[in-house]
Amino acid sequence: MQIQPQERPQAVEATPALAALRICGQRLRIMHVLACLGHGGTEFGILKLKEGLGSEYFEHRICTTRQFDSEFVEAQRLNSVLFSAAGSWKGLQFPILRLRKIFRQYQPHIVHTRNWGGLEAVLAARLAGVPVVIHSEHGYEVGNLAGVPLRQRVFRRFAYSIADQVVTVTQELRDYHVQQGWTRPERIGVIHNGVDTKRYSPSAQSRELVRSELGIPIHRLVIGSVGRLVPIKDYGTLLRAAECLAEGKVDVHILLVGKGPELGPLSRQASESPLLKDRVTFAGASDRVPELLNGMDIFVLPSLGEGMSNTLLEAMAAGLPIVATRVGGNPEVIGQEQADGLFTAGDIPALTEKILRLATNAGMRSRLGAAGRKRAMETFSLERMIRSYCDLYVNAAAKCGILASVAGSAIGVAEQKIA
Numbered sequence: 001m002q003i004q005p006q007e008r009p010q011a012v013e014a015t016p017a018l019a020a021l022r023i024c025g026q027r028l029r030i031m032h033v034l035a036c037l038g039h040g041g042t043e044f045g046i047l048k049l050k051e052g053l054g055s056e057y058f059e060h061r062i063c064t065t066r067q068f069d070s071e072f073v074e075a076q077r078l079n080s081v082l083f084s085a086a087g088s089w090k091g092l093q094f095p096i097l098r099l100r101k102i103f104r105q106y107q108p109h110i111v112h113t114r115n116w117g118g119l120e121a122v123l124a125a126r127l128a129g130v131p132v133v134i135h136s137e138h139g140y141e142v143g144n145l146a147g148v149p150l151r152q153r154v155f156r157r158f159a160y161s162i163a164d165q166v167v168t169v170t171q172e173l174r175d176y177h178v179q180q181g182w183t184r185p186e187r188i189g190v191i192h193n194g195v196d197t198k199r200y201s202p203s204a205q206s207r208e209l210v211r212s213e214l215g216i217p218i219h220r221l222v223i224g225s226v227g228r229l230v231p232i233k234d235y236g237t238l239l240r241a242a243e244c245l246a247e248g249k250v251d252v253h254i255l256l257v258g259k260g261p262e263l264g265p266l267s268r269q270a271s272e273s274p275l276l277k278d279r280v281t282f283a284g285a286s287d288r289v290p291e292l293l294n295g296m297d298i299f300v301l302p303s304l305g306e307g308m309s310n311t312l313l314e315a316m317a318a319g320l321p322i323v324a325t326r327v328g329g330n331p332e333v334i335g336q337e338q339a340d341g342l343f344t345a346g347d348i349p350a351l352t353e354k355i356l357r358l359a360t361n362a363g364m365r366s367r368l369g370a371a372g373r374k375r376a377m378e379t380f381s382l383e384r385m386i387r388s389y390c391d392l393y394v395n396a397a398a399k400c401g402i403l404a405s406v407a408g409s410a411i412g413v414a415e416q417k418i419a
Contacts, residue, residue, distance in 0.1 A: 021057040021394060024403045028393060029059045031108035031130075033099070035117020037062065037082070038069035039259060039285045040228055041310040042114055042138045045193060047076060052386035058393070061106055065095045065117060075287075085121075099124035109402050110393055114138055116152065122159040132396045135159065136167040136191075137177055139307030140232070140328060148180040156181040160188075164396055169193050169308035170329030191392070193308045194385025197377045200317035202369075203294045210295030214281050220253045221359050224296035226289055226311040227303075229260030234302045234325075234345065236262075239269050239276065241351040246275040250359055257292050259285045293318040297365060298358050304345050306330055313380050316372035321365045323354045333380070337371040 021028070032046050050060045063083040073082060083102050085095040099121050103111060110132040111125040118135075125133045148156070160166050160181055166188045168174040174188045211218050223242065227233050235256060245252045254276070256266070263282065270280040283292060289311075293299070299315035299322055306312075306328035313333065315322060322338050324330045325345040334341065341358075343350040358365050397403050 027059055029108045030110045031061045033063045033113040033118040033121040035066045037064045038072045096120050096124045100128045103128035119159050122163050126162055131400050131402050133163045134165045135163045138169050140305035167191050170332050172329050173307050191388045194382035195313035195317045196382045197317045200290050200314045202319035206291040206294035210291050216253050220251050222253045222255050222296045223298045224255035225300050226257040228258050229262040232304050234304050237302045240348050243275045244352040254280045257283045317376040319369040319373045321358050321368040335375050338368050
Protein backbone atom coordinates (compact mmCIF):
# COMPACT_ATOMS: atom_id res chain seq x y z
CA MET A 1 0.00 0.00 0.00
CA GLN A 2 1.43 3.33 -1.03
CA ILE A 3 1.95 5.81 1.78
CA GLN A 4 0.55 9.27 1.14
CA PRO A 5 2.00 12.44 2.73
CA GLN A 6 0.45 13.08 6.11
CA GLU A 7 -2.03 15.94 6.15
CA ARG A 8 -1.28 18.84 8.45
CA PRO A 9 -3.75 20.63 10.74
CA GLN A 10 -4.42 24.27 10.01
CA ALA A 11 -2.93 26.86 12.34
CA VAL A 12 -5.13 27.91 15.24
CA GLU A 13 -7.42 30.83 14.58
CA ALA A 14 -7.07 34.16 16.39
CA THR A 15 -7.51 33.94 20.16
CA PRO A 16 -7.01 36.45 22.99
CA ALA A 17 -3.69 34.77 23.77
CA LEU A 18 -2.46 35.21 20.19
CA ALA A 19 -3.67 38.80 20.24
CA ALA A 20 -1.41 39.38 23.26
CA LEU A 21 1.60 37.96 21.37
CA ARG A 22 0.80 40.13 18.37
CA ILE A 23 0.70 43.26 20.52
CA CYS A 24 3.95 42.33 22.25
CA GLY A 25 5.64 41.47 18.96
CA GLN A 26 7.25 38.36 20.47
CA ARG A 27 7.55 34.72 19.38
CA LEU A 28 7.65 32.12 22.14
CA ARG A 29 10.38 29.46 21.92
CA ILE A 30 9.06 26.12 23.16
CA MET A 31 11.12 22.97 23.74
CA HIS A 32 9.06 19.76 23.84
CA VAL A 33 10.81 16.97 25.75
CA LEU A 34 9.94 13.26 25.76
CA ALA A 35 11.79 9.99 26.17
CA CYS A 36 11.45 8.57 22.65
CA LEU A 37 10.28 9.86 19.30
CA GLY A 38 8.50 7.50 16.93
CA HIS A 39 5.08 6.26 15.92
CA GLY A 40 3.14 6.92 19.11
CA GLY A 41 0.15 8.91 20.28
CA THR A 42 2.15 11.36 22.38
CA GLU A 43 4.52 12.05 19.49
CA PHE A 44 1.71 12.68 17.02
CA GLY A 45 0.07 14.91 19.61
CA ILE A 46 3.20 17.08 19.70
CA LEU A 47 3.25 17.27 15.90
CA LYS A 48 -0.42 18.27 15.77
CA LEU A 49 0.22 20.95 18.37
CA LYS A 50 3.35 22.20 16.58
CA GLU A 51 1.55 22.50 13.26
CA GLY A 52 -1.66 23.83 14.76
CA LEU A 53 0.01 26.65 16.68
CA GLY A 54 1.93 27.65 13.57
CA SER A 55 5.23 29.48 13.32
CA GLU A 56 4.13 33.12 13.37
CA TYR A 57 3.96 33.33 17.16
CA PHE A 58 5.72 30.13 18.26
CA GLU A 59 9.05 28.47 17.55
CA HIS A 60 9.24 24.75 18.39
CA ARG A 61 12.04 22.30 19.10
CA ILE A 62 11.80 18.65 20.16
CA CYS A 63 14.26 16.91 22.48
CA THR A 64 14.45 13.19 23.27
CA THR A 65 16.04 11.89 26.45
CA ARG A 66 16.53 8.32 25.20
CA GLN A 67 16.13 7.56 21.49
CA PHE A 68 14.33 8.40 18.26
CA ASP A 69 13.22 6.56 15.12
CA SER A 70 15.36 8.05 12.33
CA GLU A 71 12.86 6.97 9.65
CA PHE A 72 10.05 8.70 11.52
CA VAL A 73 12.13 11.84 11.96
CA GLU A 74 12.94 11.89 8.25
CA ALA A 75 9.34 11.25 7.20
CA GLN A 76 8.05 14.04 9.45
CA ARG A 77 10.88 16.43 8.43
CA LEU A 78 12.04 16.95 12.00
CA ASN A 79 15.81 16.85 11.52
CA SER A 80 16.16 20.62 11.78
CA VAL A 81 14.20 20.88 15.05
CA LEU A 82 15.43 17.77 16.88
CA PHE A 83 17.83 17.57 19.82
CA SER A 84 18.90 14.39 21.60
CA ALA A 85 20.13 14.14 25.18
CA ALA A 86 20.75 10.40 25.00
CA GLY A 87 24.13 9.04 25.94
CA SER A 88 26.23 6.94 23.56
CA TRP A 89 25.80 3.82 25.71
CA LYS A 90 22.86 1.49 26.33
CA GLY A 91 21.26 0.92 29.70
CA LEU A 92 20.52 3.47 32.41
CA GLN A 93 20.65 7.08 31.30
CA PHE A 94 21.09 10.15 33.50
CA PRO A 95 20.64 13.00 31.01
CA ILE A 96 20.06 15.92 33.36
CA LEU A 97 23.40 17.63 32.64
CA ARG A 98 23.09 17.03 28.90
CA LEU A 99 19.56 18.44 28.98
CA ARG A 100 20.77 21.50 30.87
CA LYS A 101 23.41 22.07 28.20
CA ILE A 102 20.81 21.80 25.42
CA PHE A 103 18.48 24.23 27.18
CA ARG A 104 21.26 26.75 27.68
CA GLN A 105 22.18 26.40 24.02
CA TYR A 106 18.65 26.87 22.65
CA GLN A 107 17.38 29.19 25.43
CA PRO A 108 13.68 28.28 25.27
CA HIS A 109 11.08 30.45 26.96
CA ILE A 110 9.12 27.31 27.82
CA VAL A 111 10.15 23.69 28.34
CA HIS A 112 7.21 21.31 28.08
CA THR A 113 8.08 17.81 29.31
CA ARG A 114 5.92 14.73 28.87
CA ASN A 115 5.44 11.55 30.89
CA TRP A 116 7.89 9.78 33.19
CA GLY A 117 10.57 9.54 30.50
CA GLY A 118 10.75 13.32 30.20
CA LEU A 119 10.40 14.20 33.86
CA GLU A 120 14.14 14.66 34.46
CA ALA A 121 13.97 17.63 32.11
CA VAL A 122 11.90 19.53 34.68
CA LEU A 123 14.91 19.66 37.01
CA ALA A 124 17.30 20.29 34.11
CA ALA A 125 15.19 23.21 32.94
CA ARG A 126 15.26 24.75 36.40
CA LEU A 127 19.03 24.32 36.59
CA ALA A 128 19.34 25.98 33.17
CA GLY A 129 17.20 28.94 34.24
CA VAL A 130 14.32 28.30 31.81
CA PRO A 131 11.55 30.78 32.69
CA VAL A 132 8.54 28.44 32.33
CA VAL A 133 8.43 24.68 32.91
CA ILE A 134 5.29 22.69 32.09
CA HIS A 135 4.87 18.95 32.55
CA SER A 136 2.06 16.79 31.17
CA GLU A 137 1.06 13.17 31.69
CA HIS A 138 -0.43 11.33 28.71
CA GLY A 139 -0.82 7.70 29.72
CA TYR A 140 0.33 4.65 31.63
CA GLU A 141 3.29 2.30 31.52
CA VAL A 142 2.45 -1.37 31.67
CA GLY A 143 4.64 -1.90 34.76
CA ASN A 144 2.86 0.86 36.71
CA LEU A 145 -0.78 -0.12 36.22
CA ALA A 146 -1.06 -1.36 39.80
CA GLY A 147 0.77 1.66 41.17
CA VAL A 148 3.93 3.72 40.81
CA PRO A 149 7.16 2.57 42.56
CA LEU A 150 8.11 4.63 45.60
CA ARG A 151 11.20 6.20 44.01
CA GLN A 152 9.08 7.38 41.07
CA ARG A 153 6.41 8.76 43.38
CA VAL A 154 9.03 10.73 45.32
CA PHE A 155 10.64 12.16 42.20
CA ARG A 156 7.26 12.96 40.64
CA ARG A 157 6.23 14.81 43.79
CA PHE A 158 9.46 16.82 43.64
CA ALA A 159 9.22 17.53 39.89
CA TYR A 160 5.58 18.56 40.11
CA SER A 161 6.41 20.95 42.95
CA ILE A 162 9.03 22.84 40.90
CA ALA A 163 7.05 22.94 37.64
CA ASP A 164 4.96 25.99 36.85
CA GLN A 165 2.09 23.92 35.45
CA VAL A 166 1.18 20.23 35.49
CA VAL A 167 -1.44 18.90 33.07
CA THR A 168 -3.02 15.53 32.28
CA VAL A 169 -5.16 14.53 29.30
CA THR A 170 -8.10 13.07 31.26
CA GLN A 171 -9.79 13.60 34.59
CA GLU A 172 -9.09 9.94 35.46
CA LEU A 173 -5.35 10.38 34.83
CA ARG A 174 -5.38 13.56 36.89
CA ASP A 175 -6.94 11.73 39.85
CA TYR A 176 -4.38 8.94 39.47
CA HIS A 177 -1.40 11.31 39.63
CA VAL A 178 -2.91 13.34 42.45
CA GLN A 179 -2.85 10.12 44.47
CA GLN A 180 0.39 8.61 43.19
CA GLY A 181 2.31 11.91 43.23
CA TRP A 182 0.99 13.13 46.61
CA THR A 183 -0.11 16.31 44.87
CA ARG A 184 -2.98 18.69 45.59
CA PRO A 185 -5.79 18.37 43.01
CA GLU A 186 -5.70 22.07 42.17
CA ARG A 187 -2.05 21.72 41.06
CA ILE A 188 -3.00 19.57 38.07
CA GLY A 189 -5.12 20.75 35.15
CA VAL A 190 -6.78 18.77 32.35
CA ILE A 191 -6.48 19.38 28.61
CA HIS A 192 -8.11 16.69 26.51
CA ASN A 193 -6.49 15.43 23.33
CA GLY A 194 -8.12 16.58 20.10
CA VAL A 195 -8.87 15.00 16.74
CA ASP A 196 -9.11 16.54 13.28
CA THR A 197 -12.73 15.68 12.46
CA LYS A 198 -12.36 16.85 8.86
CA ARG A 199 -9.49 14.49 8.12
CA TYR A 200 -11.05 11.66 10.12
CA SER A 201 -14.55 11.23 8.73
CA PRO A 202 -16.69 8.46 7.23
CA SER A 203 -16.05 7.62 3.55
CA ALA A 204 -17.73 4.78 1.65
CA GLN A 205 -15.26 5.25 -1.19
CA SER A 206 -12.27 4.73 1.14
CA ARG A 207 -13.92 1.62 2.55
CA GLU A 208 -14.06 -0.06 -0.85
CA LEU A 209 -10.58 1.13 -1.86
CA VAL A 210 -8.86 -0.09 1.31
CA ARG A 211 -10.49 -3.49 1.20
CA SER A 212 -9.57 -3.90 -2.43
CA GLU A 213 -5.93 -2.93 -1.82
CA LEU A 214 -5.60 -5.23 1.20
CA GLY A 215 -7.43 -8.13 -0.41
CA ILE A 216 -10.21 -8.18 2.19
CA PRO A 217 -13.61 -9.33 0.84
CA ILE A 218 -16.07 -6.43 0.76
CA HIS A 219 -18.75 -8.43 2.64
CA ARG A 220 -16.48 -9.53 5.49
CA LEU A 221 -16.88 -8.02 8.98
CA VAL A 222 -13.63 -6.14 9.63
CA ILE A 223 -12.61 -5.56 13.23
CA GLY A 224 -9.67 -3.23 13.50
CA SER A 225 -7.35 -1.34 15.77
CA VAL A 226 -4.59 1.23 15.39
CA GLY A 227 -1.59 1.61 17.66
CA ARG A 228 1.90 0.51 18.58
CA LEU A 229 2.31 -3.25 18.73
CA VAL A 230 3.47 -3.35 22.34
CA PRO A 231 2.42 -5.51 25.34
CA ILE A 232 0.22 -2.87 26.99
CA LYS A 233 -2.06 -2.83 23.90
CA ASP A 234 -2.83 -6.56 24.41
CA TYR A 235 -3.72 -7.31 20.80
CA GLY A 236 -3.32 -11.00 21.56
CA THR A 237 -6.65 -10.86 23.40
CA LEU A 238 -8.29 -9.45 20.26
CA LEU A 239 -6.90 -12.30 18.16
CA ARG A 240 -8.20 -14.87 20.65
CA ALA A 241 -11.64 -13.24 20.56
CA ALA A 242 -11.52 -13.38 16.76
CA GLU A 243 -10.89 -17.13 17.01
CA CYS A 244 -14.04 -17.49 19.10
CA LEU A 245 -16.03 -15.50 16.55
CA ALA A 246 -14.68 -17.51 13.63
CA GLU A 247 -15.47 -20.72 15.48
CA GLY A 248 -19.04 -19.42 15.79
CA LYS A 249 -19.16 -18.99 12.01
CA VAL A 250 -18.86 -15.20 12.02
CA ASP A 251 -17.12 -14.11 8.81
CA VAL A 252 -14.58 -11.96 10.61
CA HIS A 253 -11.31 -10.28 9.60
CA ILE A 254 -8.78 -8.51 11.87
CA LEU A 255 -6.97 -5.40 10.60
CA LEU A 256 -4.12 -4.11 12.80
CA VAL A 257 -2.39 -0.85 11.88
CA GLY A 258 0.93 -0.08 13.53
CA LYS A 259 4.34 -1.52 14.21
CA GLY A 260 6.33 -2.56 17.25
CA PRO A 261 8.10 -5.40 19.05
CA GLU A 262 4.95 -7.52 19.34
CA LEU A 263 4.61 -7.90 15.56
CA GLY A 264 6.50 -11.21 15.58
CA PRO A 265 4.55 -12.88 18.41
CA LEU A 266 1.23 -11.62 17.05
CA SER A 267 2.06 -12.82 13.53
CA ARG A 268 2.92 -16.25 14.90
CA GLN A 269 -0.28 -16.36 16.93
CA ALA A 270 -2.30 -15.58 13.82
CA SER A 271 -0.44 -17.96 11.49
CA GLU A 272 -0.58 -20.88 13.96
CA SER A 273 -4.35 -20.64 14.32
CA PRO A 274 -6.36 -22.62 11.72
CA LEU A 275 -9.39 -20.46 12.53
CA LEU A 276 -7.54 -17.25 11.61
CA LYS A 277 -6.03 -18.43 8.33
CA ASP A 278 -6.24 -15.52 5.83
CA ARG A 279 -8.26 -13.54 8.37
CA VAL A 280 -5.60 -11.23 9.86
CA THR A 281 -3.89 -8.31 8.13
CA PHE A 282 -0.94 -6.42 9.63
CA ALA A 283 -0.88 -3.13 7.72
CA GLY A 284 2.20 -1.74 9.47
CA ALA A 285 2.69 1.93 10.35
CA SER A 286 0.89 4.17 7.89
CA ASP A 287 0.05 7.79 7.21
CA ARG A 288 -3.21 6.57 5.69
CA VAL A 289 -4.93 5.92 9.00
CA PRO A 290 -8.14 7.82 8.01
CA GLU A 291 -8.59 5.58 4.97
CA LEU A 292 -7.70 2.43 6.90
CA LEU A 293 -10.24 3.25 9.60
CA ASN A 294 -12.87 3.51 6.90
CA GLY A 295 -12.03 -0.04 5.89
CA MET A 296 -13.22 -1.24 9.31
CA ASP A 297 -16.71 -2.04 10.63
CA ILE A 298 -15.88 -2.07 14.35
CA PHE A 299 -12.96 -0.52 16.25
CA VAL A 300 -11.58 -2.44 19.23
CA LEU A 301 -9.14 -1.07 21.80
CA PRO A 302 -8.07 -3.99 24.05
CA SER A 303 -5.41 -2.08 26.02
CA LEU A 304 -4.44 -2.99 29.57
CA GLY A 305 -4.03 0.72 30.29
CA GLU A 306 -4.64 4.03 28.50
CA GLY A 307 -4.31 7.70 29.26
CA MET A 308 -6.38 9.24 26.48
CA SER A 309 -6.19 7.24 23.28
CA ASN A 310 -5.76 9.33 20.14
CA THR A 311 -6.70 6.37 17.98
CA LEU A 312 -9.93 5.99 19.94
CA LEU A 313 -10.77 9.61 19.10
CA GLU A 314 -9.87 9.03 15.46
CA ALA A 315 -12.09 5.95 15.25
CA MET A 316 -14.99 7.88 16.78
CA ALA A 317 -14.48 10.73 14.31
CA ALA A 318 -14.49 8.17 11.49
CA GLY A 319 -17.94 7.04 12.61
CA LEU A 320 -16.98 3.59 13.91
CA PRO A 321 -18.75 1.84 16.81
CA ILE A 322 -16.36 1.26 19.69
CA VAL A 323 -15.49 -1.72 21.86
CA ALA A 324 -12.83 -0.84 24.46
CA THR A 325 -11.45 -1.88 27.81
CA ARG A 326 -12.77 -0.21 30.91
CA VAL A 327 -9.40 1.34 31.77
CA GLY A 328 -7.89 4.79 32.07
CA GLY A 329 -9.61 7.49 30.09
CA ASN A 330 -11.56 5.14 27.78
CA PRO A 331 -14.93 5.54 29.57
CA GLU A 332 -14.40 9.32 29.71
CA VAL A 333 -13.71 9.42 25.97
CA ILE A 334 -16.54 7.30 24.60
CA GLY A 335 -19.23 8.63 26.95
CA GLN A 336 -22.54 7.12 28.03
CA GLU A 337 -23.84 6.44 24.52
CA GLN A 338 -21.28 3.67 23.90
CA ALA A 339 -20.71 2.60 27.51
CA ASP A 340 -22.17 -0.84 26.74
CA GLY A 341 -19.10 -1.43 24.57
CA LEU A 342 -16.75 -1.40 27.57
CA PHE A 343 -15.27 -4.65 28.90
CA THR A 344 -12.73 -5.75 31.50
CA ALA A 345 -9.18 -5.94 30.14
CA GLY A 346 -8.15 -9.47 29.20
CA ASP A 347 -11.72 -10.85 29.36
CA ILE A 348 -11.93 -12.80 26.08
CA PRO A 349 -15.55 -14.02 26.49
CA ALA A 350 -16.74 -10.48 27.28
CA LEU A 351 -14.88 -9.03 24.29
CA THR A 352 -16.30 -11.73 22.04
CA GLU A 353 -19.84 -10.99 23.27
CA LYS A 354 -19.44 -7.21 22.74
CA ILE A 355 -18.22 -7.70 19.18
CA LEU A 356 -20.92 -10.28 18.40
CA ARG A 357 -23.62 -7.89 19.58
CA LEU A 358 -22.47 -5.37 16.96
CA ALA A 359 -21.68 -7.95 14.29
CA THR A 360 -25.30 -9.06 14.12
CA ASN A 361 -26.86 -5.59 14.14
CA ALA A 362 -25.83 -3.22 11.33
CA GLY A 363 -28.36 -0.63 12.52
CA MET A 364 -26.75 -0.51 15.95
CA ARG A 365 -23.31 -0.13 14.38
CA SER A 366 -24.54 2.82 12.34
CA ARG A 367 -26.30 4.50 15.25
CA LEU A 368 -23.40 4.15 17.68
CA GLY A 369 -20.90 5.23 15.05
CA ALA A 370 -22.88 8.42 14.37
CA ALA A 371 -23.14 9.14 18.11
CA GLY A 372 -19.39 8.68 18.51
CA ARG A 373 -18.62 11.07 15.66
CA LYS A 374 -20.96 13.67 17.14
CA ARG A 375 -19.20 13.41 20.50
CA ALA A 376 -15.76 13.72 18.87
CA MET A 377 -16.83 16.87 17.02
CA GLU A 378 -18.48 18.55 19.99
CA THR A 379 -16.12 17.59 22.82
CA PHE A 380 -12.72 16.59 21.41
CA SER A 381 -12.01 18.81 18.43
CA LEU A 382 -8.40 19.50 17.49
CA GLU A 383 -9.13 23.22 17.44
CA ARG A 384 -10.22 23.16 21.07
CA MET A 385 -7.06 21.32 22.13
CA ILE A 386 -4.77 23.75 20.29
CA ARG A 387 -6.56 26.78 21.75
CA SER A 388 -6.18 25.33 25.25
CA TYR A 389 -2.42 24.81 24.89
CA CYS A 390 -2.02 28.21 23.27
CA ASP A 391 -3.71 29.83 26.27
CA LEU A 392 -1.61 27.72 28.65
CA TYR A 393 1.68 28.77 27.04
CA VAL A 394 0.88 32.46 26.65
CA ASN A 395 -0.67 32.93 30.09
CA ALA A 396 2.27 31.13 31.75
CA ALA A 397 4.70 33.31 29.81
CA ALA A 398 2.85 36.48 30.77
CA LYS A 399 2.65 35.44 34.42
CA CYS A 400 6.39 34.98 34.76
CA GLY A 401 7.21 38.18 32.90
CA ILE A 402 8.55 36.80 29.61
CA LEU A 403 6.15 38.94 27.60
CA ALA A 404 6.14 42.69 27.86
CA SER A 405 4.15 44.05 30.77
CA VAL A 406 1.41 44.97 28.33
CA ALA A 407 0.67 41.23 27.81
CA GLY A 408 -1.69 40.89 30.73
CA SER A 409 -3.78 43.87 29.74
CA ALA A 410 -3.57 42.85 26.09
CA ILE A 411 -5.27 39.54 26.84
CA GLY A 412 -8.07 41.37 28.62
CA VAL A 413 -8.49 43.91 25.81
CA ALA A 414 -8.51 41.18 23.17
CA GLU A 415 -11.13 39.22 25.11
CA GLN A 416 -13.37 42.30 25.21
CA LYS A 417 -12.96 42.82 21.44
CA ILE A 418 -13.78 39.19 20.66
CA ALA A 419 -16.79 39.27 22.98
